[in-house]
Amino acid sequence: MQPPFFSIALLSATALSYQILLIRLFSIIQWHHFAYMVISLSLLGYGASGMFLCLARDWLRSRFPTFFIANGLLFSFSSILCFLIGQKIPFNPLEIAWGGHQIIYLLILYLLLTLPFFAVANCIGLALSHFTKDIPRIYGFDLLGAGAGALGIIVLLFLLNPMTALYVIGSLGLVATAIAFLESRLRPRWISALLLVIAMVLPPILHQQDIPLQISPYKSLSQTLTVMGTEVAAERSSPLGLLTVVKSPVIPFRHAPGLSLNTSLEPPTQLGVFTDGEGMSVITSDDGQPDSFAYTDFFTSALPYHLLSLPQVLILGAGGGTDVQQARYFGAESIDAVELNPQMADLINNTYADFAGNLYAKKNIRVHIDEARGYVAASNKQYNLIQLALLDAFSASSAGLYALSESYTYTTEALIDYMTHLRPGGMLAVSRWIKVPPRDSLKLFATAAAALDGMGIKEPGRRLILIRSWKTSTLLVKNGEFAEQDIAVVRQFCEDRSFDLGYYPGMITAEANRHNILDRPYFHEGATALLNKAERESFLKRYKFNIEPATDDRPYFFHFFKWSALPELVSLRASGGLPLLEQGYLVLIVTGVQAVLASVLLILVPLWFGYLRKMKMSSSSIRHNCLWVVVYFFSLGIAFLFIEMAFIQKFILFLRHPLYAVGVVVSGFLLFAGLGSSYSSCLKENTVSQKNALIIAVAVIAGSALLYLFLLPVLFQKLLWIPGPLKVIVSFCLIAPVAFCMGIPFPLGLSGLSSRAPELIPWAWGINGCASVMSAVMATLLATHIGFRGVIVTAVCLYVLAALAYPHPQKSCHAPGVHYE
Template identity: 55%
Template sequence: MKIRPPFFTIALLSSAILGYEILLMRLFSIIQWHHFAYMIISLALLGFGASGTFISIFQDSFSKRFSHVFLINIMLFALSSIGCFLLAQSIPFNPDEILWDYWQPLRLLGIYLLLALPFFFAANAIALALTCFHWRIASLYAFDLMGAGLGSLGIVLLLFVAMPLQALFIIGCIGLGALVLAAWELGFQQRNTVYTVSLVIGITIIILHNNNELRLSPYKELVQIQRIQGTEIISEYSSPLGLLSIVQNDIIPLRHAPGLSLNAKTEPPEQIGVFTDGGGLTAITRESGNPADYAYLDQTTSAAPYHLAQLNKVLILGSGGGSSILQARYHQAQQIDAVELNPQLIRLLHEDYAEFTGHLLNGDTVQLFQGEARGFISETQEHYDLIEIALLDSFAASSAGLYALNESYLYTVESLQDMLKKLQPDGYLAITRWIKLPPRDNLKLLATAVDALDNSGATNPGNQLVFLRSWQTGTLLIKNRPFTNEEIEALKTFCNARSFDLDWYPGITPDETNQFNQLAESYFFQAANAIINNERKDFFERYKFALEPATDDRPYFFHFFKWSVLPEIISLRNSGGLPLLEGGYLVLIATLFQALVASTILILLPLLFFKKTIMTASPVTAAISRNRVIIYFSAIGLAFLFIEIAFIQKFILFLHHPLYAVAIILTAFLMFAGLGSGFSQRLIQSGLYQPAITFAVIGIVVLGFLYMAFLQSIFSTNQSLTMPHKIILTVSLVAPLAFLMGMPFPLALAKLGNIAPEMIPWAWGINGCASVVSAVLATLLAISIGFNAVIVLALVLYSLAWASFPIQRS
């Protein structure tokens, strides 16, 4: 009996795969850090490349037993998706010791291999289906892409209602659902056996779920604080934006006031800690009813602007647990607007801890908005006396360079320009960052502010800047007008009383700096003097960190790594070189290197196999240019993700929410690419391979350049639209490009299916390996040359693919 292609099984399995991929990124952000999630996912996807090799070698025997092999691989995906993660998180891996402990790279390799297995099994099933049903290859690929699109949206929605570990077990159950669906769709004769096995595995999954928990790195702040006697996690809340852990200690009270003056005579009232993904501590403070209990808020560097003028209208970007709101209220601000991205944190203040905070958010002076800071700035019509960017990120992660891969549109030149426009003529922009040695964050922020002021028409930016620091934090003040002598005297009085150092103000002299929190040299003043007084080019070249300002096209504010410093880091690795190490960026480089090595092996291995067997056995296959196949599928594998990643970043600025941008862009790209693949099936049946690929590539190139030219204008024109209308416009813009991008892959696979079906798994593996490299390479290129350049490179790759379309040699 001839079996039908398992369209719906492929869709459900692809949905589970992409959901699993995104979920792993969340899980590893929690148990390790963001950049390791990126690295592990990229290398785990090498399972797709390995599947191409595996199916290529055994495709004859597998094709004869298609149903059995297909079902076994789906079952193995369901089991390994849960089991491999549980095993991986039990491996004692410490990223901070990777240059010192030779066992750490081996442990990391073990994690890679474990996480590659679920992708390997799922990709085996899909590659085998594409090979055995190559006459419906475009339709199968369409179901693959559309299922993946639904999976990307589904996992985001699931993470709003389920804890991350619960979501992992749900993914495993979806894999079992795909197994049951496959048995029915293929008309498998032993269907009842499959149903029974699925039921037993499902019960086992439920039992496992009740006996497992996430194991965070022992170096995460949450784990560290749990070592203090009396510390208790009293509740947890999860969303795609983060896992919130609420911590209290009745024996040794939590006290959180970053950069508090050593001269301070008061301490904070009772506080409850809130950790995001095991780090990024923010505190919720009890309302005591006595204003004097909040005097500690006047003993931090962020209090400086309140001593320069009466600030009635204040905007706080990143309110966290509400400390900045309390500070503004303590200094008698009449209107306090605050913006917070995470709705669950807002709910904690509004509901769960409303009485604890004395209904902080319910007063007449305070209004809390849920949203992204940059988006609020672009949409608000208000003008403020003070705009404050609060200090919320983790000191430990920031110091170790673990935010290097985090794109942030809050600290770009364009962002600071937008904020300056929302200030009153004599208003202040205050940005507080951790003090790290050697200095980097604060210096890069200063350079960014100089560019923003230059672009805003300032004749002498140095006259509109002030930088002060405590032993732990530094605050940069930017003003729309030059600071007056009265303001500078007030700042001196403020700093002297609290033992804070002034490292820059208009007219400062070297002997006025580095007085209280003394460093070996007055590093901050020397750097500020060079940056502000037109010596920045030489200073940037000789400094050990990259300090060039971040822009909207290159929004990597936390990227400080310079290749010229790497030999020094290596030479100092046993004698204190860690402060020079930007861990996140180096991990990305290591990821690219390992992905390239593994991908080369996975491509060369089947190539050698084909050369010795199929290439000599089949005269039709021997007539195919293997170089064309390699170039074509590598090019489209790289180009597809280049464009996808760049568009996600660009639309963050329009949708003003990273979660919306990822979910909507990813879903739209995959769904409409799936429709494009389905449309390709009609062209394939008509034999219009070459005209179709020409049409698709020309369309992609034309649309790509049009979007680069006009996308920013479209965003500016439609900035005032409501979110539903923005989503509709976003999908409408993505749809035609994604539709065309869904055509090149199935067109070429279908062509191979006609003239050399033996090469389909190999081509599948090449594309998978290229996609792995693409995910890492796109970020590296964006850091170095910007997202627009990444898009241009993708369009060149599509053109290269068109020129390399697989055809028979004459």
């Protein structure tokens, strides 16, 4: 009997598509950091399956085809049902800090969504332990399928909305089951035909039910829709996000972040545009009256327009177009507006073109659909002003929900990129929400100072100005030094609007904190300390939040949490201290702890008590093999995902969106690891050539991974301008050698184990799954502290450890007879 290779490939493809789709769905109904939870839980399903197969191995041996088909069906239906049930669980991550029951909800959600992955893993795990001679080929088909799935889901999400994509994935599971039926030559054959028919009719039937996504009631969109008279006017969906346009005719939006309290001007009618139910941007109606946008003169972001005359402006993150309207109001000579999401630009260009006064059709405005950093790197143009828009929502930002969202827009390297595109005398303007105690604004200031240092500027302080309103701050970085007349303009601008001066060259403390009064002049004190080289380090160390400059290696601009501040924040919980805790970080910690506990409970404990104890532990082969099996498969589980996740981060910048990076990197790794796995089938079992292949593979992994640490930033910088499809090819070429070699150790280990102690194969599968669960969370936690370079170096060390643990062929025993009680 042949293993059902094609069914395995398709099941792997759908499982991986499902994993990425869950990331999308959770970004919509909850927040981005659930991505980590989803990655973990899928691997937990794989680990738990290893345990199950281990315990039921004998029973399953004679029932392979039935069990395979049953699990294929389980995946198909549970992938849809588990998400729909999961939506009903009233989990609220914002409440974790004070509501213990939320941990229970999270655990239930975690276990519920594990089920589909458990089913798929059962299919693959059983095939691996049933067809031991075909391990490398099975593993190869598994990886190749998964690789195709990672790319396929991105295409699918461009064509369908996320809920319909979910139904299609469930149906593809049915198709895979039908194929398994045919490959296993089971009868009656009409069952496979029936499965195919169900697969075809299921998505349209479910689509017609119009089951809504139940977005957290605490997201901005849900909150806005509780306001009288609001209604959803339009929706657009793509892998880049779900855009929801909301109109509110009864209570106007009046979105004017940090508007000076000295003006009674109001914005014209606005439409709210939410991305994944958060980050509201607005499309403002333009009736052609010259003063319609006069209110934008009362934002802190208007300051550079008072210092520059008819500038050529680049706006990074155009969103609904408010910053573009502001630039127009001030008579900018030309405006380049960069927007990542083409559907957002389309709303202004087409759907609401009349409403927005045909904004993007104006002759001096050009819209570029691109990622901010990538656009700047690829452009040769020089500007008088580069504006970085304030696109994230204040509420989510202040709750720390973006704490673990990587952002390559606010890193030291990014600011250097922007500044090199400024004309002499030109300015970079970055606006942020005000938080008290200050976090974003000071971290941005520290990042700008580090960037100027990095450019070799001797006195960075002469090029920086920081102002703030009651709600927003704006940092100006000038290509050149600010002159006395510039400073006079800044002071007058602030005085007229009751804005506070945070920093300007030569400022004294008495000038700070006059209008929007804080306990201390935090902004001025912070800015001054950050510019003083002698004081900077001690200030960063003693400041209660992490405001060290963000870098491309640690791109967590929104991560401000310091463990040393935890006792104080907890002691302040009764007096409003809890909001200072970053909830994204908290969720990751909770997820990590849960993952470890669940791994131990579901994988290791049952295996130990239920399986190994049954074996006669006196068997020398078991004793000899236990230690290396644990070290080898645990190290591989951790290391594979460490490298994969670090590469996803490194490629985000190059591929210009996290989702593209996940799709291309994951599929690249899996495709080439699949080829590596297939190659390992050529090696004879339990021979010196296996050990040599392992050593060579680990050497290549270590060499290329470490080489990439230095090579990738330079290479990406040079190649940021190339078109998207070419970038995918370049990415695959870069991933190929390292991924090919990463595909070798696992099947090689299983293959080696099959000749030494085949009973341990499911255990090894379980240990690997257990390690993978932990590694998904550990990689992010490690990266926030030691950066992605540190993560890669750790992974390389683990690969070396695995190679050292692998037993030498000559010392191993031949396949022993294992006795059961």
